[in-house]
Amino acid sequence: MTIYTGPVFDMARTQFGIIADHLDIPLDQRDRLLYPKRAIAVSIPVHMDDGSLKVFQGYRVQHHLTLGPTKGGTRFSAHLDVGEVAALAVWMSWKCALAGLPYGGAKGGVACDPPMLSRRELEAVSRRYMQEMIPFVSPQTDVMAPDMGTDEQVMAWFMDTYSMHQGHAVSEIVTGKPVALGGTEGRREATGRGVAHLVRRACDAIGLDPARSTAIVQGFGNVGSVSAYTLARRYGVRITGLSDHTAALFDPDGLPLDAIERHVAREGVLRGFSRESAIDGAALLEQRCDILVPAALERVITAENAGRLRCRILAEGANGPTTPDADLLLDQRRDEIFVIPDILCNSGGVIVSYFEWVQDLQRLFWTETEVNNRLEQLLDSAFEQVQQRASDRGVSNRTAAMAIGVERVRAGKRLRGLFP
Ligand SMILES: NC(=O)C1=CN([C@@H]2O[C@H](COP(=O)(O)OP(=O)(O)OC[C@H]3O[C@@H](n4cnc5c(N)ncnc54)[C@H](O)[C@@H]3O)[C@@H](O)[C@H]2O)C=CC1
Numbered sequence: 484m485t486i487y488t489g490p491v492f493d494m495a496r497t498q499f500g501i502i503a504d505h506l507d508i509p510l511d512q513r514d515r516l517l518y519p520k521r522a523i524a525v526s527i528p529v530h531m532d533d534g535s536l537k538v539f540q541g542y543r544v545q546h547h548l549t550l551g552p553t554k555g556g557t558r559f560s561a562h563l564d565v566g567e568v569a570a571l572a573v574w575m576s577w578k579c580a581l582a583g584l585p586y587g588g589a590k591g592g593v594a595c596d597p598p599m600l601s602r603r604e605l606e607a608v609s610r611r612y613m614q615e616m617i618p619f620v621s622p623q624t625d626v627m628a629p630d631m632g633t634d635e636q637v638m639a640w641f642m643d644t645y646s647m648h649q650g651h652a653v654s655e656i657v658t659g660k661p662v663a664l665g666g667t668e669g670r671r672e673a674t675g676r677g678v679a680h681l682v683r684r685a686c687d688a689i690g691l692d693p694a695r696s697t698a699i700v701q702g703f704g705n706v707g708s709v710s711a712y713t714l715a716r717r718y719g720v721r722i723t724g725l726s727d728h729t730a731a732l733f734d735p736d737g738l739p740l741d742a743i744e745r746h747v748a749r750e751g752v753l754r755g756f757s758r759e760s761a762i763d764g765a766a767l768l769e770q771r772c773d774i775l776v777p778a779a780l781e782r783v784i785t786a787e788n789a790g791r792l793r794c795r796i797l798a799e800g801a802n803g804p805t806t807p808d809a810d811l812l813l814d815q816r817r818d819e820i821f822v823i824p825d826i827l828c829n830s831g832g833v834i835v836s837y838f839e840w841v842q843d844l845q846r847l848f849w850t851e852t853e854v855n856n857r858l859e860q861l862l863d864s865a866f867e868q869v870q871q872r873a874s875d876r877g878v879s880n881r882t883a884a885m886a887i888g889v890e891r892v893r894a895g896k897r898l899r900g901l902f903p
């Protein structure tokens with residue numbers, strides 16, 4: 484029996500099983516590599532604006548502390564459960580190890596729907612969540628960051644709540660904070676910027692000119708919007724499709740990104756932008772394009788649609804967008820579709836979070852140019868290692884990326900004496 488159930492954790496378990504077989508990991512070592520060190524579940528009572536008392540469920544899952552503190556984002560979403568959080572924590576471990584960061588993986592969150600909360604209610608949820616987590620986190624044990632549904636402001640409330648408890652400012656307790664509170668230049672854009680940089684590397688690898696390419700991006704939050712802007716404005720890619728949870732837009736001639744940016748700044752969502760370019764959100768993923776960037780939810784590329792994708796590069800900005808069944812089909816299409824797997828593709832976020840933590844610990848801050856240059860160095864190194872391993876062993880990019888991550892965690896456990 485395990486508390487780690489549900490389709491997202493099943494996916495992480497299946498992926499790990501494939502890698503464990505590939506690496507020939509003895510059966511008795513597998514459970515400790517897969518199952519989290521600990522999971523914390525808390526109740527978060529909040530006085531709502533209408534006078535009622537509502538109790539939200541919050542979680543934090545810390546996968547392993549073998550190589551340093553755990554690290555990972557905090558997700559506020561309506562149907563969050565501990566299985567989903569645990570899967571995201573496991574993926575954070577392989578991601579940090581692949582990037583060479585001195586961290587284990589963690590993830591946390593609250594089952595709540597941020598657009599349905601007032602600002603005061605959101606602050607109350609955020610502060611009480613952190614307050615409940617104080618016994619289990621510290622800059623040396625677990626460092627939170629943003630994920631879906633949370634942002635710099637939520638990180639500022641986390642930092643303030645933790646700091647008030649300690650009696651002094653502890654900026655290094657969270658990353659993704661406002662720059663004025665010890666956040667780093669470039670963190671807000673880091674994940675999308677990293678996605679775009681790796682897409683450029685993938686274009687080079689398959690001989691595609693970004694300036695003559697098209698892209699469709701699913702999700703228009705932090706990761707999706709910055710990916711789209713950077714692909715278009717830095718690399719000259721034509722953005723032909725965009726979607727969020729309210730609308731999907733497609734125009735093979737290219738969408739007007741500046742006007743969409745102004746609309747979203749005003750309305751918060753894509754809904755209401757243009758009727759002419761409206762398309763069904765699921766159908767959008769199957770439109771012809773060079774670069775497809777899922778940057779919203781898990782499990783959107785499935786066995787059902789993987790055979791119908793008409794892209795050259797699948798750049799996984801989201802965590803877990805592709806199911807293992809879909810992976811089998813993509814594997815058969817390796818010559819047609821270059822996959823940049825999630826733990827590589829969206830690692831720019833945690834890489835710059837690491838830079839933020841290092842700057843906070845040293846009280847010495849870098850310029851945005853320094854941050855971005857170092858980000859590209861680490862991304863390039865991880866990309867090249869994955870490419871090398873994929874070609875040496877004749878495996879997919881996902882297998883190569885995960886194998887590097889899992890091997891590093893396993894080596895850490897072996898050196899510390901857990902495994903022979
Ligand atoms: N924020 C970060 O630094 C990082 C985020 N990620 C991952 O990237 C993904 C997106 O995260 P963020 O951009 O931070 O979240 P966000 O909360 O800023 O944005 C999420 C976006 O997804 C859209 N969305 C939700 N349901 C949708 C649907 N059914 N169809 C199309 N769009 C839908 C929302 O409307 C919103 O535009 C998640 O998988 C997250 O775990 C990964 C690495 C770092």
Ligand SMILES: O=C(O)CCC(=O)C(=O)O
Pocket residue numbers: 554555556557575578626627628629630658659802829830832833834836
């Ligand atoms: O910045 C971080 O620490 C974690 C970002 C994150 O949650 C992710 O990479 O999925």
